[in-house]
Amino acid sequence: MAAGGLAGTALLLAAACLSSGCDTLGSLGYYAQAAGGHVDLMRRSRPVADVIEDPATPAARRERLQLSQRMRDFATAELQLPDNASYRRYADLEREAVVWNVVAAPELSLTLKTWCFPVMGCVGYRGYFTRAAADALAEALRAQGLEVFVYGVPAYSTLGWSNWLGGDPLLNTFIGWPEAELARLIFHELSHQVAYAADDTTFNESFAVAVERIGGRRWQAAQGGSASADVIAQAELQNQRREEFRAFALRWRGELQALYTSATPDDQKRARKAETLARMRAEYDTLKAQRWGGQTTWDGWMGRSNNAALGLMAAYHELVPQFEALFERSGGDFGRFYGHVKALAALPKDERRAKLAAPP
DSSP: OOTTHHHHTHHHHHHHHHHHTOOOHHHHHHHHHHHHHHHHHHHHOEEHHHHHHOTTSOHHHHHHHHHHHHHHHHHHHHHOOOOSSTTSEEEOOSSSOSEEEEEEEOTTOOOOOOEEETTTEEESOEEESSHHHHHHHHHHHHHTTOEEEEEEESOOOOTTTTGGGTOSOEETTTTTSOHHHHHHHHHHHHHTTTOOOTTOHHHHHHHHHHHHHHHHHHHHHHHGGGSOHHHHHHHHHHHHHHHHHHHHHHHHHHHHHHHHTSSOOHHHHHHHHHHHHHHHHHHHHHHHHHTSTTOOTTHHHHHTOSHHHHHHHHHHHTTHHHHHHHHHHTTTOHHHHHHHHHHHHTSOHHHHHHHHHSOO
């Protein structure tokens, strides 16, 4: 995700904030933690080649790093993603997430609260390098009557701004993921360096998800005989379950959206909302037992699901089918596809969305 893009450009943003009149203590404090967190991340990073050659590196970690570099090469050669310093370094942060994001939405709406920054525009999340800072903001937002969702982010993109410092590094927070998931993440984060539309989180994240899905399928196909039948079968099963869960969550989001935008009085909306969420969780329990083999991947999300979580889900997937259709209209050519996406990103938001949705 592009959440950490702010971290990579924090010093630039702080200067812009000062010059544009937004130099409040809150703004400067936020930029300071973002800059400090990213500097610490870069300080911990080392060239992947050095980590691989280090006798102290465990064999399993060495193998994963070697695999990641094959994926990185594939991203450039086959997916035409940027050929730069990103994901050629590795850092062990000694924690489970690189940043913690906070998203918020009103009690009877799925529209995410946004935060606006110089250069990057407005985004539907606010990220912190410590869980304590994220939780503090979450409590303040809850006190305002908002529903809040806090989640750990395994990786982020600095949108190419940090390549002169060594680029976005591989991290301990995701390097041990299953092969298919690791490939998708690398492709996703690199795609944020291709095109970025200020003030349009859904456009940016849906584009990255489309690239990771297309690229992930091509990576798996390219492995051919080098991948075991078990690995391929497991990747396909996980992809199927992921798509089923996304469809499940978006369907329930749609039901809530219809409720919130209806003329129903607010007290009745609250009652129907509670009933809808209860039915959603009951259906999840059934799907988990009958279709997903008891897999617990989404238990945490379901246990905390609310308007903020469902709004975030839409931000990542709402436009994915449209991007995949645009890729097909581009003849399956990544260069042409990226050219179209860059042109769309340069348009005003309403025009951008209309052109993306237009039939061929």
